[in-house]
Amino acid sequence: MSEYGEIETGQEHAEVEQLQQVDASEQDYQSQFGVYEQDHASAESTSFDQGRHVEYTDPSGAHYEETEFTSYDHSAAETDHVFAAEGSESASSSEFHQLDTLRAQLDSAFAQATVVQDGPAIAAS
Template sequence: MSEYDGGMDYGHVEAGQEHESLDQLHQVNASESDYNNQFNVYEQDHAAAESTSFDQGRHVEFTGADGSHYEESNFTSYDHSAAESDHIFAAEGSESSHQAEFSQLDALRAQLNSAFSEATVIDTDTPPSIAAG
């Protein structure tokens, strides 16, 4: 209605309340598993062999015209043998394991309460003003 529709007074008033709620559920389930191993083996071999042989000899034989006979023998013999073997062995290692589980539950509940009031009033006792431009 406008003020030109018979000069009536128009009014509207409203008041009330609103109630709302919010429910939210958040759930997380997680697991983690790790495994690590590290092994090292060190090995070294060494072998040596030596062999020495030394021989020396001398043989003299003489037969004379008169029937005499002379014989001489000198002999030297030397043998040497050696063997050597070395072995080194080393090992090291590590092993680890990890396992974890995680669970989380979040619940949110919110209650929203609000009050409102609204009013619209038209007063027809005051004449409209028109601004001059």
């Protein structure tokens, strides 16, 4: 009868490392400008005239003359001008950084055996 056996034992060690990195940035710019302008103009003129004229001559040759006159003048001018400007401007910037890391350690042990056995020997006859 023969007997054969093999036994093996051991240990394994492993590490897993994972690294994740994120870099991001954002920029924003806004501008808004407005202009307002207004004009106004006005003109006025007034004139007033009045008159009277009388002239008379009688049959004897006498002569009579009368004159009345009134004159009025008015003038006006007006102008307006408005100018306005406004504006706004803004800018922003942001940055984002993220770093994730993972580390895992794996340990394992194993045992393995192989056994072969032969039965009783058969005699040759």
